[in-house]
Amino acid sequence: MKAFLEKDRLIPFLNTLSRQIEVIAPLATEAGAVYSTWQGQPLDLRSNPLSPPTEFLLPHKETLFRYIQESGRYTFKEDSIPPRLLFAIRPCDLHAIALLDRIFGSEPSDQAYFRRRRATSLVVLNCTNRGDECFCACLGAGPEAQDPCDLEITDIGDGYLCQAETPAGVLILQAAFNLLQPAQLEHDQEKARRLQLVEDAMPRDRSYHQIRQAIERADWVALGQECLGCGGCSFVCPVCHCFNILDRGVPDGERLRCRDSCILSGFSRLTGGANPRRTAGQRLRHWYQDKFEDLPKITGLPGCVGCGRCHLVCPAPIDRSDLKVESREAKI
Amino acid sequence: MEKVHTTCVYCGCGCGLFLHVEGGSIVGASPSPAHPMSRGRLCIKGWLAGDFVGHPERLSYPLLRQGDRMVRATWDEALSLAAAKLESIRKEFGPHSLGVLTSAKGTNEENYLLMKLARAALKTNNVDHVARLCHAPTVAALGSALGSGAMTGSFSSLQNSDAILIVGSNTTEQHPLAASYILHAKSRGAKLIVADPRRTRLAELADLWLSPRPGTDVVWINALLNVIVEQDLVDRQFIEKRTTGFEETAEAARAYTPGQAEQISGIAAPDLARAAELFGAADRAAIVYAMGVTQHAQGTDIVQALANLALATGNMGREGTGIYPLRGHQNVQGACDMGALPTVYCGYQSISSPAVRAKFEDAWKAPLPEEPGLTALEMLWAAEAGSLKAMIIVGENPALSFPDSYRVLKALKSLEFLLACDIFPTETTALADILLPAACFAEKEGTFTSTERRVQRVRKAVEPPGEAKAEWEWISELMRRLGHQADYPSPASIMAEIASLTPSYGGIGYERLAAGGLQWPCPSIDHPGTSILHTDRFPQGRARLRPVLYDEPPEMPDADYPFILNTGRSLYHFHTGTMTRRTSLLDREVPTPFVEINSEDARLMGIREGNRVRVETRRGSINAEARLMDALPRGNLFLPIHFSEAPANALTAQAIDPLSKIAELKVSAARLHKVIS
Numbered sequence A: 001m002k003a004f005l006e007k008d009r010l011i012p013f014l015n016t017l018s019r020q021i022e023v024i025a026p027l028a029t030e031a032g033a034v035y036s037t038w039q040g041q042p043l044d045l046r047s048n049p050l051s052p053p054t055e056f057l058l059p060h061k062e063t064l065f066r067y068i069q070e071s072g073r074y075t076f077k078e079d080s081i082p083p084r085l086l087f088a089i090r091p092c093d094l095h096a097i098a099l100l101d102r103i104f105g106s107e108p109s110d111q112a113y114f115r116r117r118r119a120t121s122l123v124v125l126n127c128t129n130r131g132d133e134c135f136c137a138c139l140g141a142g143p144e145a146q147d148p149c150d151l152e153i154t155d156i157g158d159g160y161l162c163q164a165e166t167p168a169g170v171l172i173l174q175a176a177f178n179l180l181q182p183a184q185l186e187h188d189q190e191k192a193r194r195l196q197l198v199e200d201a202m203p204r205d206r207s208y209h210q211i212r213q214a215i216e217r218a219d220w221v222a223l224g225q226e227c228l229g230c231g232g233c234s235f236v237c238p239v240c241h242c243f244n245i246l247d248r249g250v251p252d253g254e255r256l257r258c259r260d261s262c263i264l265s266g267f268s269r270l271t272g273g274a275n276p277r278r279t280a281g282q283r284l285r286h287w288y289q290d291k292f293e294d295l296p297k298i299t300g301l302p303g304c305v306g307c308g309r310c311h312l313v314c315p316a317p318i319d320r321s322d323l324k325v326e327s328r329e330a331k332i
Numbered sequence B: 001m002e003k004v005h006t007t008c009v010y011c012g013c014g015c016g017l018f019l020h021v022e023g024g025s026i027v028g029a030s031p032s033p034a035h036p037m038s039r040g041r042l043c044i045k046g047w048l049a050g051d052f053v054g055h056p057e058r059l060s061y062p063l064l065r066q067g068d069r070m071v072r073a074t075w076d077e078a079l080s081l082a083a084a085k086l087e088s089i090r091k092e093f094g095p096h097s098l099g100v101l102t103s104a105k106g107t108n109e110e111n112y113l114l115m116k117l118a119r120a121a122l123k124t125n126n127v128d129h130v131a132r133l134c135h136a137p138t139v140a141a142l143g144s145a146l147g148s149g150a151m152t153g154s155f156s157s158l159q160n161s162d163a164i165l166i167v168g169s170n171t172t173e174q175h176p177l178a179a180s181y182i183l184h185a186k187s188r189g190a191k192l193i194v195a196d197p198r199r200t201r202l203a204e205l206a207d208l209w210l211s212p213r214p215g216t217d218v219v220w221i222n223a224l225l226n227v228i229v230e231q232d233l234v235d236r237q238f239i240e241k242r243t244t245g246f247e248e249t250a251e252a253a254r255a256y257t258p259g260q261a262e263q264i265s266g267i268a269a270p271d272l273a274r275a276a277e278l279f280g281a282a283d284r285a286a287i288v289y290a291m292g293v294t295q296h297a298q299g300t301d302i303v304q305a306l307a308n309l310a311l312a313t314g315n316m317g318r319e320g321t322g323i324y325p326l327r328g329h330q331n332v333q334g335a336c337d338m339g340a341l342p343t344v345y346c347g348y349q350s351i352s353s354p355a356v357r358a359k360f361e362d363a364w365k366a367p368l369p370e371e372p373g374l375t376a377l378e379m380l381w382a383a384e385a386g387s388l389k390a391m392i393i394v395g396e397n398p399a400l401s402f403p404d405s406y407r408v409l410k411a412l413k414s415l416e417f418l419l420a421c422d423i424f425p426t427e428t429t430a431l432a433d434i435l436l437p438a439a440c441f442a443e444k445e446g447t448f449t450s451t452e453r454r455v456q457r458v459r460k461a462v463e464p465p466g467e468a469k470a471e472w473e474w475i476s477e478l479m480r481r482l483g484h485q486a487d488y489p490s491p492a493s494i495m496a497e498i499a500s501l502t503p504s505y506g507g508i509g510y511e512r513l514a515a516g517g518l519q520w521p522c523p524s525i526d527h528p529g530t531s532i533l534h535t536d537r538f539p540q541g542r543a544r545l546r547p548v549l550y551d552e553p554p555e556m557p558d559a560d561y562p563f564i565l566n567t568g569r570s571l572y573h574f575h576t577g578t579m580t581r582r583t584s585l586l587d588r589e590v591p592t593p594f595v596e597i598n599s600e601d602a603r604l605m606g607i608r609e610g611n612r613v614r615v616e617t618r619r620g621s622i623n624a625e626a627r628l629m630d631a632l633p634r635g636n637l638f639l640p641i642h643f644s645e646a647p648a649n650a651l652t653a654q655a656i657d658p659l660s661k662i663a664e665l666k667v668s669a670a671r672l673h674k675v676i677s
Ligand code: SF4
Pocket: A233, A236, A237, A238, A239, A240, A291, A303, A304, A305, A306, A307, A308, A309, A310, A311
């Protein structure tokens, strides 16, 4: 099902949705764009927030259950998962979610992840304005949505072309039916034209194979020396998904699942104290290797969707927009 | 989910971050892309900044001491008792028997109120905070040399430096965002000179690494100045137009020849010559330093020596130049600015100036004490001696963070009355008669001032646990109970009062503090703030160079104690670890106390990585795990301060810098044993 939404009807459209479900959207704040609950705040649909929307499926920290002790017996309580609609996430992040679905869906599938995943509707905004560091096209992730979502929308100038892909997507459109107009053939043509422009402007030199070669050639000792170990690259990567489990509170308390990062040395340290990835360079290399060698083998997809966030967030002068390790090699 | 923009609670870099809030608790954090300094970047502590907030061990009710036990009380009971106690002690022993330690972790508003409480309500100038142990020498030396004790530029200015001299700062670990700017400058071609006894990460990346013997900084810095003068790499025009004291200073430095410097500090003469060339020939050179400079018995002199170097080469007041003291706590700059110091009111206005005092008496409607107060350590020694009877200690843990812990504990125990306020139980709160639960940075409104003078908002993201309260609320209440007016509806109204009394904060108001805050001096509401100080004049007109002479550190290694023990921090922990050790990923990185030992020394003593060793000084001993380091010169030991089970300060020295009253924390003579278990 397709429809056209005029730009000045976007807010009423979101109002209609937010009466039914918690709407998460990219909000404009004084400190930059963030995905957060929309309650009428100004939107920022031009920039892709630095912190990816995957946190709504795989939170930085979530309570798996609470444990309560009463006269020597434990009872366990799970919190309910709020239904949510992620509005205007980008195709790269959608591709990351498709990958997370594969990772967490391999048997035995991860219940905590899928409880959230099933309660979440996805509305994707195709990219008609790419960020400076984006290279999704190199990795088959964008600028047009490549993966299943509920609703796909595209900015075509004076409004959005909306395409429902699932029954949930149809329901979303039906809920706001009075705000929509029928889609026309020229809307489709305009969408194709705009996406082609973005696609043409995308860098082409960061393909899966090129990055793999760069990983082989890079000077990891030098890169590791500059890495400040902040973990930021793994925390903003929409594909990164490792976690740690801990219990907090005695005798009552909660079992928490928190995000973790292979950039941290404690992640790979063995009980005896030895560490197979002792240096920052080894850990950084491992991070790339997981994305470009191991995950492709396991899931069939590269573990990078070309969102460019790891470059934006890195406090070190490591130029990783295209893993420019070749030029660095020459320099060092 | 809501995302609340605030300022990082750990180091003085002052990064902007969002706390992610859901169902009334913090579920994550992320950097703010539009922050003018951090620009979407954080260090690992910042990424995990919200983690300790909801920890079950948070203090959540006021507690009163009854014998050995602490019993729950209401705020009303606790504050009435506190007021009554403070009043009666003051009546019996006079206001000098009272002292206040404020917190470099607290907001500006809270520091201001506490210093007002001390002066206007308790009638004492005995008010100080932990800056005494980190950057008191900076405030003293840069204050007299330049007229302002703060960082002269902004981090972003380092991008334009041609050379950066980094002294006594393990920047990649202690101030990661400052390191980010330094590394970016380097990748654009700036030359890095690192002076540090340890081969730090920056030392490895530097164009030149100088490894002075601990405590000998005055020698090599003077010698460097000497070489620069000899080679005429000084900026004559700048010296003539904008400084005084150059001739005497150069003359005094002449006694420090490269040969002598090599002998005393261990820095080879050719290295010094190279440093002179890199630094002296640069058009725009900057000096970055931290506690490796200040935490010495000669701390003030070392800072002055660095100031001499910057001034003689005209590296001041322009992009890419200046002096960058890196301050440890996120709001230690603010606590100083707010006058949580025994000799000044907010904005460094001297208590000994009758005009200034009259202004504050008028504003506060109370007579104010004239006599300068005691510094943090002096208060404790007065307590030990019995002349100081009662203390208010807010958000500070001197029992672990101050030098010579055994003596500090004794001093705290000899107090007749201790009111402590904190977010977690600590070694200090264990001794309190009244213990008040505080709201942490994520649970209150206020401002922090970063090391680049950036006054930034702190915002309430979640409610405090139990009955815990923001400090400004109970401080106002205690002031009222002590008979002093204090009607503040919000922290914003406190900031309005601060602005009215503090010229450098004159234009600062909450409505103006958007994501990036404002850098002081910001004297009026239409002033955009100041990114670079001293562009065309110094506050006192001309900057002052002053000759400095080397004194040997008070305690040098000898046959009994052959090692030099240095103390400091780890990237993954903060201060006494109360917050970071409750952050699971940080705790996992460094879960146990360790001492770094040179690998060769360790080999000779039969110590392997991970062995338990005992470190002893003349003051105490602790056990820790050995970490073998090639990066540490032979004969040196390095011990982090974060661990209560291995309190580094049980070992540190008492010697005090006569000018700033900081303690010698970087050089103690020590010995080492393998613990046979
Ligand atoms: S590796 Fe970097 S560019 Fe690729 S998906 Fe992760 S954050 Fe984005």
